[in-house]
Amino acid sequence: MDINTLHKPPIIFKNMTWFERCIVFCGVGFGSGLAPKAPGTFGSAFALLFIPIWLAIGFSSSILAILVMSLIGIYICGQTAKIIHVHDDGRIVWDEFAGQSITFLPLIYFGQMNWIWVLVGFGLFRLFDIWKPWPIRVIDQKVDGGFGIMFDDIIAGLWAALCILIYLYFPMA
Incomplete structure (x- = not known):
């Protein structure tokens, strides 16, 4: 989360085209990223609502859907950042949707x-x-645009999934 989120200018939807409003609405996680504090946490919590979908469609289809979500997210996050004139604004939480789902x-x-x-x-x-261990921190600092916004959360989701996988595959007796 960007520590300056509370000091960012408000997002003015009335100055946007209809298409830009749709993009930004998706980028801010259907409003979940507009929480005054901890927007990334609220975006991640909102992503929990996708769990019934992932369970209903199964493992293989979930991978495909999350891949599509991530590819679309590159565009959505990049465009949202351009429209609101703030790179990787903490209010942009579509990336949390994908990363949390990967977990x-x-x-x-x-x-x-x-x-x-x-x-x-x-x-x-x-x-x-939040911690951003290697390589998440490097990606967060070095990769720009929608790909950079998405990729660090995808890696965070992969790290979290790996921790769960190790525990489930090698249970402690």
Whole structure:
């Protein structure tokens, strides 16, 4: 999360075209990224609403849907940043949607989805997204545009998924 989120200018929707409004509305996570504090956390929490969809369509289809979400997100995040004139604004949370969704792939695969694992996955994703261990920090600092906005959260989601996968595949007796 960008520490200056609270000091950013408001997003003025009335000055945008209809198409720009749709893009920005998606970019700010259908409004979840407009929370006055911790917009990334609110965006990640909103992404939990996708879990029933991932469960309904299954593991393989979820991978495909998350891949499409991520590719579309490159455009949405990049355009939102251009329209509101702030690169990787904390209010842009479409990237959290994709990263948080990636976190749950091992749970879908192993059929382990329950509220405890949802909380663990949520916590792990937020930890990696905020802490930004290697290579997330490097990507966040060096890669610009929509790809940069999306890619660091995708890696955070992969790190969180890897932690879950290791635990599920190599359970501690």
